[in-house]
Amino acid sequence: MGFAYIDYVIFVAYGALILSIGLWVSRTKKGETKTAEDYFLAGKSLPWWxxxxxxxxxxxxxxQFIGMSGSGFAIGLAIASYEWMAALTLLIVGKYFLPVFIKKGLYTIPEFVEQRYSTNLKTILAVFWIGLYIFVNLTSVLYLGATALDTIIGTGDGSLVMYSILGLSLFAASYSLWGGLAAVAWTDVVQVALLIIGGLVMTYLALDQVTPEGGFFRGLAYIYEVVPEKFSMIVSKGEIITPNGRDAWLDLPGLAVIIGGLWVANLYYWGFNQYIIQRTLAAKSLKESQRGIAFAAFLKLIIPLIVVIPGIIAYVLNMGPDGAVTAASLDPSFINSEGTVVNDNAAPWLISNFIPAGLKGLVLAALAAAIVSSLASMVNSTSTIFTMDIYKPYINPGASQSAMVRVGRITVAVALVIAVLVAPQLANLGQVFQYIQEYTGIVSPGILAVFLMGLFWRKATNNAAIWGVLLSIPIAMYFKVGPKGWAEGSAMEVLFISLPFLQQMLYTCLLTIGIIMIVSQIENKGAADEKGLKLAPGYFATGPVFNISAVAIMIILTALYAIFW
Known part of the structure; x- marks a missing residue:
């Protein structure tokens, strides 16, 4: 199915709507000057929704839209643990992290590190996050989005990749550079509605193609019947082998997923990730922020229907007569030049082949919304960290409000230019969602340990935190590189253990916590650190709306895991 004139009209209309909202929100009245709080925290005016x-x-x-669908194709519903456990993680963040962050009036997460530990550690982490956002997050989102557009609009030969990278980056910059977080957040309201509606349309139409009789529920029942292993949330060793011959247990090691390393990934991402937590810091109040967190948790429960189920559908539609997916049964677009299966082609393939004219423009707009909203959030947070944690304290301590806003805008532009130059280099990554999780997982366990100890253990010292975060890298590399690196096949191999990366993350985090405790104990002889947080009774009290929402979400999660265990 080609891309029709009506699809272009819908897609252009989407772009015009988002740009109009972004620029309207960004406007300032005559004589007014946008302050740093206006630009980086939307004037602390955001409502819960x-x-x-x-x-x-x-x-x-x-x-998620492309990478997690690819993991759904390769592994199945088990990858949805990232989404469903995120709902529970959001509740924990809302109850136990947000009260501290908001009551301290933070602009950035590194600011908390400075208040709790030291300026030196704050600067180390600020530089790390800027590098991570630009060279990992921005580049991967740009590359994945561009390759998807190349497959859907073009011929899939890569000819549109660079044009798509430039177009997506310019679109994100067109409103986020000038308007800051307010423009990003208010356009996100439209973007999230569009991506959910478009995603559900894609899932519905794809399921309608699965059986000759058609129908959403018939299709859902059919894929559940023919590939029941793809609906197993707790994967056993050897239960699911991906099309490229990899044991899915290595990515999602059974019960260890929900009681182990996934908590490290989720707590780090949702609790201490600037481009995620920044919009909660921009709330009208703590109560409003917590209600927003609960709303997001409810939305997370339906995301697998949009980003995982399409991957399973693509798998079923590519099965041969014997019920297996092989190189012979696969659509040629799934096979790269090296002969391996490109799992991440699942969603673009579905859109290209099964979404009719008119609706294809809507689904493509949903995909673009997912890409552009994330790009805008990442560059805004990159500029916030650089301006507030690098520029203001080190380069221009007396910077005016207008100077900080100007530097923030320049940083947005520079970050996007670098990402545009690097993004085309990210080819042939396989399951990109898993790739990003695995390599972010080298540094996230140590950082999570530093934050958790800083929040909840008054004895944690600055030197202990520095030792912990620095030693966490070789610990993580011991688990990751040793068993399959230079020691493989040698007598040294016995010194290493081979673990799935989620378990590697858990053990790295626990060992880092141990290091922080030992160094703190030696340094302060068991006394509380002078910067330790004093959390009074009632500090973590939450309102009835949040509490009722939390109970409802936990009941739904229990039911989901009971059904798909």
Whole structure:
């Protein structure tokens, strides 16, 4: 099915709507000057529904829309643990992290590190996050989004990739550069509605193609019947082998997923990730922020229907007569030049082949919304960290409000230019969602340990935190590189253990916590650190709306895992 004139009209209309909203929100009255709080925290004016929508829009990008569909194709519903456990993680963040962050009036997460530990550690982490956002997050979202557009609009030969990278980056910059977080958050409300509606349309139409009789529920029942292993949430060793011959257990090691390393990935991402947590810091109040968190948690429960089920559908539609997916049964677009299966082609293939004219423009707009909203969030947070944690304290301590806003805008532009130059280099990554999780997982366990100890253990010292975060890297590399690196096949191999990366993350985090405890104990002889947080009784009290929402979400999660165990 080609891309019809009506599809272009819908797609252009989407772009015009988002740009209009972004520029309208960005306007300032005559004689007014935009302050740093206006630019970086939307003037602390966001209501709960805008916060919840913006959280999901920032989170759901090409990494999920394309990458998680690819993991659904390769592994199945088990990858949805990232989404469903995120709902529970959001509740924990809302109850136990947000009260501290908001009551301290933070602009950035590194600011918390400075208040709790030291300026040196804050600067180390600020530089790390800027590098991570530009060279990992921005580049991967740009590349994945561009390759998807190349497959859907073009011929899939890569001829549109660079044009798509430039177009997506310019579109994100067109409103986020000038308007800051306010423009990002308010356009996110439209973007998240569009990506959910478009995603559901794609899932519905794809399921309608699965059986000759058609129908959403018939299709759902059919794929559940023919590939029941793809609906197993707790994967056993050897239960699911991906099309490229990899044991899915290595990515999602059974019960260890929900009681182990996934908590490290989720707590780090949702609790201490600037481009996620920044919109909660922009709330009208703590109560409004917590309600926004609960709203986002509800939305997370339906995301697998949009980003995982399409991957399973693509798998079923590519099965041969014997019920297996092989190189012979696969559509040629799934096979790359090296002869391996490109799992991440699942969603673009579905859109190209099964979405009719008119609706294809809507689904493509949903994909673009996912990509652009995440890009806008990432560059805004990159500029916030650089301006507030690098520029203001080190380069221009007396910077005026207008100077900080100007530097923030320049940083947005520079970050996007670098990402545009690097993004084309990210070819042949396989399951990109898993790739990003695995390599971010080298540094996230140590950083999570530093934050958790800083929040909840008054004895944690600055030197202990520095030792912990620095030693966490060789610990993570010991688990990751040793068993399959230079030691493989040698007598040294016995010194290493081979673990799935989620378990590697858990053990790295626990060992880092141990290091922080030991160094703190030696340094302070068991006394509380002078910067330790004093959390009074009632500090973590939450309102009835949040509490009722939390109970409802936990009941739904229990039911989901009971059904698909």
């Amino acid at each position: 805008a916060i919840g929508a913006s959280l999901i829009a920032a989170n759901i990008s090409a990494e």
